[in-house]
Amino acid sequence: MLINVPETVVPDALRGMAAAHPELAVDVDNRVIVRGDAPVAGKVALVSGGGSGHEPLHGGFVGPGMLDAACPGEVFTSPVPDQMVRAAAAVDSGEGVLFVVKNYTGDVLNFAMAAELAEDEGVRLATVLVDDDVAVTDSLYTAGRRGTGATLLVEKIAGALAEEGAPLERVEAVARKVNSSSRSFGVALSACSTPAKGGPTFDLPAGELELGVGIHGEPGRERRPMMTSGEIADFAVEAVLDDLRPTGPVLALVNGMGATPLLELYGFNAEVQRVLGSRGVPAVRTLVGTYVTSLDMAGCSVTLCQADEELLRLWDAPVATPALRWGR
Amino acid sequence: MLINVPETVVPDALRGMAAAHPELAVDVDNRVIVRGDAPVAGKVALVSGGGSGHEPLHGGFVGPGMLDAACPGEVFTSPVPDQMVRAAAAVDSGEGVLFVVKNYTGDVLNFAMAAELAEDEGVRLATVLVDDDVAVTDSLYTAGRRGTGATLLVEKIAGALAEEGAPLERVEAVARKVNSSSRSFGVALSACSTPAKGGPTFDLPAGELELGVGIHGEPGRERRPMMTSGEIADFAVEAVLDDLRPTGPVLALVNGMGATPLLELYGFNAEVQRVLGSRGVPAVRTLVGTYVTSLDMAGCSVTLCQADEELLRLWDAPVATPALRWGR
Amino acid sequence: MLDTEFFRRWLSAAAAAVDREADRLTELDSAIGDADHGTNLRRGFAAVTAALEAEGPATPGAVLVLAGGRLISSVGGASGPLYGTLLRSTGKSLGPADEVSPEQFAGALREGVAAVSRLGGAVPGDKTMLDALEPAAAALAKDPEGFASARSAAADGALATVPLRARKGRASYLGERSIGHQDPGATSSALLVAALAEAAVREAS
Amino acid sequence: MLDTEFFRRWLSAAAAAVDREADRLTELDSAIGDADHGTNLRRGFAAVTAALEAEGPATPGAVLVLAGGRLISSVGGASGPLYGTLLRSTGKSLGPADEVSPEQFAGALREGVAAVSRLGGAVPGDKTMLDALEPAAAALAKDPEGFASARSAAADGALATVPLRARKGRASYLGERSIGHQDPGATSSALLVAALAEAAVREAS
Numbered sequence A, B: 001m002l003i004n005v006p007e008t009v010v011p012d013a014l015r016g017m018a019a020a021h022p023e024l025a026v027d028v029d030n031r032v033i034v035r036g037d038a039p040v041a042g043k044v045a046l047v048s049g050g051g052s053g054h055e056p057l058h059g060g061f062v063g064p065g066m067l068d069a070a071c072p073g074e075v076f077t078s079p080v081p082d083q084m085v086r087a088a089a090a091v092d093s094g095e096g097v098l099f100v101v102k103n104y105t106g107d108v109l110n111f112a113m114a115a116e117l118a119e120d121e122g123v124r125l126a127t128v129l130v131d132d133d134v135a136v137t138d139s140l141y142t143a144g145r146r147g148t149g150a151t152l153l154v155e156k157i158a159g160a161l162a163e164e165g166a167p168l169e170r171v172e173a174v175a176r177k178v179n180s181s182s183r184s185f186g187v188a189l190s191a192c193s194t195p196a197k198g199g200p201t202f203d204l205p206a207g208e209l210e211l212g213v214g215i216h217g218e219p220g221r222e223r224r225p226m227m228t229s230g231e232i233a234d235f236a237v238e239a240v241l242d243d244l245r246p247t248g249p250v251l252a253l254v255n256g257m258g259a260t261p262l263l264e265l266y267g268f269n270a271e272v273q274r275v276l277g278s279r280g281v282p283a284v285r286t287l288v289g290t291y292v293t294s295l296d297m298a299g300c301s302v303t304l305c306q307a308d309e310e311l312l313r314l315w316d317a318p319v320a321t322p323a324l325r326w327g328r
Numbered sequence C, D: 001m002l003d004t005e006f007f008r009r010w011l012s013a014a015a016a017a018v019d020r021e022a023d024r025l026t027e028l029d030s031a032i033g034d035a036d037h038g039t040n041l042r043r044g045f046a047a048v049t050a051a052l053e054a055e056g057p058a059t060p061g062a063v064l065v066l067a068g069g070r071l072i073s074s075v076g077g078a079s080g081p082l083y084g085t086l087l088r089s090t091g092k093s094l095g096p097a098d099e100v101s102p103e104q105f106a107g108a109l110r111e112g113v114a115a116v117s118r119l120g121g122a123v124p125g126d127k128t129m130l131d132a133l134e135p136a137a138a139a140l141a142k143d144p145e146g147f148a149s150a151r152s153a154a155a156d157g158a159l160a161t162v163p164l165r166a167r168k169g170r171a172s173y174l175g176e177r178s179i180g181h182q183d184p185g186a187t188s189s190a191l192l193v194a195a196l197a198e199a200a201v202r203e204a205s
């Protein structure tokens, strides 16, 4: 691993991020990454966060048109409430703050505590939970669906609406709409190694894969002998479509888990598009890249979001963050 | 590996790239990726290419402000002359074409053959060789320094000048200047696996690293016990500085080899900036990311380019490609 | 009676146990979670130790409230808010007294455990820390000075998570595959209860 | 005399050998190169075979020029232009004749090998394909019908690359670490020369 010691991985990364991105205000000690021009007058602010190890999510999505602040926790450990309270205070222009929270017990609890504290300090607050992972099936007997790839879509689209000056209620509503219109499915071709553990988080022999993994290096629901890119696309896209049952075109995120080469990911995208075509579901926008990751895990995930005019307009709107940038 | 069969990896990726990037014209059969609006009247065209497996280099750098076309070869195998001849024909507006060629025997020979053929067809052609890798020391007894990270800088900066409408001679001159002002050093923390081989290209035990690697999965000059991020930065930055001996500020590319998490890469950047600071060489621009890769190799490289006003202006100029995008 | 010193001893024994067993906790968490439970608690209890040194809270309740707050502010993850709530809630129930009886403590701990259950929505059998905390609290409710039997109850409870299928926390994502592994949080809870017994023994001696 | 059929036999034997030995060539290339030499040549010789079927060139020279061109258009890497040039240049030297003498072929092959040396700037001893090609061409120059001794010369030349330090191609980046490995290009060259001997034997029989 390219690290000094496991204990300083997160602050080290924040120092490096500060050096590379003068347009951001990075508070290394308090672990908050803030848009340089925050608070932006008249604008609802978006704050997200979660365990580190999913980069560029969330810190790489801070900037005009997306997040106002991100709170990175330790690797795969949700941040502590103090971080979100501080972030909310730094970005609130008076128009209120939307917390974008991936649905994991730790994130939910820590953001909820932060929301209470921030509200006590007079911040108007709304929270949207992202829970798009169809691999988690029986939500009665689980912590519920995990938040994975759809987080990027929620942050991008709600961020664009906030940038237009929409009020908190509308920003919250569109964030909920994106989440409820999105589903994801992930596959691991290797485990990942966390700095604290110093090795793979689980044992996945070469020649096998895990279907239905999240983004925390946990094993999936099922282990199988290696499949081809086409077979994986069949499985993942169908798992998503069977749950989403879209009635129109979709926005597709074909995401690398960390160590999957872009060459392979583009090849996988060809297969994803093939399956979508054969199911009569055109992808009107496709983003391919390594965005919502699990450290150095090899693998991929597919996120589909049923698109309408509003979502597409906001998706296409300008964004200027370290990891996502277009328009203007 | 997330592939179908090794034989179709490159065309599969091109199909996936075509689907994700309607703004590009991707000729899958002939393996040429072209800016959608090419040829651009009055503009010198930049064509690059090389073996696949280095993505986003080069195909991800096709677009306004950077390359007009890219020619991907098989994995780690330089493209064949037919590709570059076709690309040159597709992008030449009459103002001439600059070939940006990484200094490897295969690339040099194939691009040279292509240049001859394209000139026979009436294209005005210039070629710039990129050879920035200081790990290759005695150029008398080797094929000369390899082209690695500086390729991105050459393509970005010469691409910006071409976009301004400068003539071929000036675009060629600035490309040469960027190359002669740049040096790189790379480190591997793991080998990579090529589809054809189906496994790691060399054996690197956990707990060891290779210093001075290129971008083709070849071992480096020296194997050592694992070093910390800070020690690697010391070694790499000093290797570059001792050769470059910059007299002013630099532009820094802190590059991931493929499987190194962004979290680690940002942490490494913090160490790179520390070493630069201690040597009195400020980095006036820093780009951190996974740009010039070696499939799923874990590791990093540092590229430094002595900056002047012209280079910085061109670096900051707008660029709109799949992998590099800013300004406008 | 249990004085402030007793609670400081408890937390310092807990910090030592967590530090000693961190790798094992992380290992358990890597089987059915995300391989961070040991690191999380080690970081948290180091912060607790530092805060207790620095602030020297004067009552049993203040010790636990401070410790719980530090866990919340330094651990993150699921276990930070949950353990933080356990200690804060227990501490609040103890009120401002300089000393508390074992009976008072047993009652307060029940409150604390109930707060954990409310916050996380889990009940015993869900394969969480509650599978160790609940039996320990129940044992103390029956015999407020029976710290040793609370320890066995917690240890048994942790062991008994092995055959369970997780219904809360990360392990629940694994479905059937969570069966056959011991829950990391139940294991660390057993360590905390063992630390309590340790503090009691040292007091007795 | 060597007719068009002889050269087709040569290339088809070469294609078969390359296909059979592709994994070994790639393995050698993975030790001191980039693990693609076998795949490169397999792809190239498959294209050659297809082109020879499709276009049916009528003279020895045309066979080699076509084959060389196909290698250039399908292989890439260092070996594509180099082997392409070897065959094209040899073929051009043979001129338009329907049949060529072994002496003519030996001379043409020397031309071809010289063209490879000019294009790549390598000389024998640099640990490249030339270390097998040169001795083979030299052997044929001495005894134009001695295809078997050309084969041994090439094989010996390939083996003799093991202790050499590479000065050209990718392997040169390794410096001292290139010592102790057999050069993949010299190895494939030995296969091509062996295929030549095979074609000659089949003609004799």
Ligand SMILES: Nc1ncnc2c1ncn2[C@@H]1O[C@H](COP(=O)(O)OP(=O)(O)O)[C@@H](O)[C@H]1O
Pocket: A076, A077, A078, A105, A106, C029, C033, C034, C036, C037, C040, C041, C076, C077, C078, C079, C080, C082, C116, C119, C120, C121, C122, C127, C128, C129, C130, C168, C169, C170, C183, C184, C185, C186
């Ligand atoms: N809803 C819940 N109620 C009670 N305990 C829980 C709950 N969710 C998780 N836990 C406990 O937390 C432990 C995991 O803690 P930790 O690894 O530190 O956090 P995370 O799961 O966020 O990585 C689990 O082993 C379990 O005992």
Ligand SMILES: Nc1ncnc2c1ncn2[C@@H]1O[C@H](COP(=O)(O)OP(=O)(O)O)[C@@H](O)[C@H]1O
Pocket: B076, B077, B078, B105, B106, D029, D033, D034, D036, D037, D040, D041, D076, D077, D078, D079, D080, D082, D116, D120, D121, D122, D127, D128, D129, D130, D168, D169, D170, D183, D184, D185, D186
């Ligand atoms: N300059 C050169 N002259 C002659 N042969 C060379 C030269 N450079 C490389 N080679 C040969 O090419 C072989 C490698 O071919 P291949 O692996 O197909 O191409 P690449 O090195 O581009 O991956 C080497 O083993 C060597 O024999």
Ligand SMILES: [Mg+2]
Pocket: A051, A075, A076, A077, A078, A106, C034, C036, C077, C078
């Ligand atoms: Mg965690």
Ligand SMILES: [Mg+2]
Pocket: B051, B075, B076, B077, B078, B106, D034, D036, D077, D078
């Ligand atoms: Mg190659």
Ligand SMILES: [Mg+2]
Pocket: C029, C033, C034, C035, C036, C037, C077
């Ligand atoms: Mg955990």
Ligand SMILES: [Mg+2]
Pocket: D029, D033, D034, D035, D036, D037, D077
């Ligand atoms: Mg090779």
